Amino acid sequence: MTSNLMQAVRIHQYGGPEELKLEQLPVPVPKPEEVLIRVHAVGVLPVDWAYRQGLMKEHVPLQLPFISGSAVAGVVADVGSRVSKFRKGQAVFGRASQGACAEFVTTTVDTLASLPPNLSFREAATISGGATTAWMALFAHGHLQPGQRVLVHAAAGGVGSYAVQLAKWKGAEVIGTCSGDHIDYVKSLGADTVIDYRTTRFEDRVHDVDLVLDGVGSDTLERSWSIVKRGGTLLSLVDVPSTERAQQLGITARFSNELAPDTVFQQIGQLIADGQIKAPVGREFPLHEIRQAHELCQTGHGRGRIVLRVAD
Ligand SMILES: NC(=O)c1ccc[n+]([C@@H]2O[C@H](COP(=O)([O-])OP(=O)(O)OC[C@H]3O[C@@H](n4cnc5c(N)ncnc54)[C@H](OP(=O)(O)O)[C@@H]3O)[C@@H](O)[C@H]2O)c1
Incomplete structure (x- = not known):
């Protein structure tokens, strides 16, 4: 210095x-x-x-x-x-x-x-506030398993870009929502299906998902309840979903905001360094x-x- x-x-x-x-x-x-x-x-x-x-x-x-x-x-x-x-x-x-x-x-x-x-x-x-947020939501709160279907809202953003890749890395089927400008980008991250939220209502295209990761909130969160299958999970990074409504529907719903420990940072850093995610x-x-x-x-x-x- x-x-x-x-x-x-x-x-x-x-x-x-x-x-x-x-x-x-x-x-x-x-x-x-x-x-x-x-x-x-x-x-x-x-x-x-x-x-x-x-x-x-x-x-x-x-x-x-x-x-x-x-x-x-x-x-x-x-x-x-x-x-x-x-x-x-x-x-x-x-x-x-x-x-x-x-x-x-x-x-x-x-x-x-x-x-x-x-x-x-x-x-x-x-990584911080992007990959770590996605990791804690998908794995610590969502308990995502290989073969499950996950819908990631705001899939082109700083969290969503990682959520799509981490869910694919885990072996899940991934659906992402974004504007038309970002469809090719979200596909390039590995999403199996990409929905342009400006032209298509996602709830008309998708049902029975195991996990929704909502990075938008308000109306997007509201419309996401109907697409989660019984036993599934609805996580929002933005709003606090009603636990009463979750109980009525037989799903888990929560606000996901837990900070990741250093071990998660290290694991994610290594995944990028190894070329598994970008x-x-x-x-x-x-x-x-x-x-x-x-x-x-x-x-x-x-x-x-x-x-x-x-x-x-
Ligand atoms: N709870 C937590 O711990 C935590 C941590 C990190 C972030 N967050 C929150 O999570 C949200 C996302 O964070 P971020 O860092 O990913 O934000 P970001 O990098 O600013 O990305 C926002 C994304 O939202 C997309 N978007 C906007 N309206 C949409 C809609 N109706 N449907 C689908 N996608 C839409 C945009 O895509 P287009 O350009 O294609 O419209 C954009 O890519 C923010 O509200 C942030 O505050 C919470």
């Missing part, structure tokens, strides 16, 4: 993308149980703009000024006195609780994994163009995961 200052993007108040300010700040010092990461790439998640906009302030009030960004990949620049899992100079990726839209971030190590040699930082930055790197922006990245994410119609490049 040549200077103890770094570039970071902070917000000082809730609001639109114009609240994202590139500033010079002191490089943070890791606590005994933390590492300091020299950030190379950060994934831009929908929750990042939701936090910025103040949409979650009732439940998760931010301590302002706030540096957003959690889906991080970079190199350990320093380690706290109680950390033995990583050493200085080691390439890592995973989830920081906050603060990754900066040249350096400190974080605890429970949701970090070491970067496999043939995985790039930009690929690794798509990291859906979408549009890339340099850190100073974070406003454009947030604006694009906020449209809700992206392909794959938007990535901010912080260092080469």
Whole structure:
């Protein structure tokens, strides 16, 4: 480290993308149980703009000024006195609780994994809040088994792109929904059937699925109840489904939002490094163009995961 200052993007108040300010700040010092990461790439998640906009302030009030960004990949620049899992100079990726839209971030190590040699930082930055979310939903909550049928809503997005691939990797039959612009893309991920939600009502095409993974919510969630077979599972990443209604229908329904442990990060990183699944790197922006990245994410119609490049 040549200077103890770094570039970071902070917000000082809730609001639109114009609240994202590139500033010079002191490089943070890791606590005994933390590492300091020299950030190379950060994934831009929908929750990042939701936090910025103040949409979650009732439940998760931010301590302002706030540096957003959690889906991080970079190199350990320093380690706290109680950390033995990583050493200085080691390439890592995973989830920081906050603060990754900066040249350096400190974080605890429970949701970090070491970067496999043939995985790039930009690929690794798509894993947290994308692959890990899909993994916990499909496998920890959905208990997906080979041969089962799964429908993935928002199949072209940062979570859906991984959900389609992970479900295929598991040996499931996969149906994806997306707009017409992304049909070829979702097919290329391995989906057996792709439904354009703008022209076709999915419930007219699909019935008796074992598992629905809903990354859209509201009306899409509402219309998904009827396509889950008895004994099946309806998972939403967006809304909380009624457990009473689930009981009446003889299915399991839940909001899926559990964070993945480091072992899951490691497994997913290895699957990508081994070429079994692909990291859906979408549009890339340099850190100073974070406003454009947030604006694009906020449209809700992206392909794959938007990535901010912080260092080469
Ligand atoms: N609970 C959790 O732990 C958790 C974790 C991660 C994400 N999430 C939430 O899950 C949702 C998806 O996240 P993401 O990161 O995948 O978002 P994203 O990367 O922004 O992707 C959004 C996708 O939604 C698709 N879409 C929009 N309307 C649709 C519709 N009616 N039917 C089907 N697809 C539709 C878009 O496809 P087209 O462009 O083709 O329209 C786009 O690809 C977000 O609301 C996010 O906040 C929750």
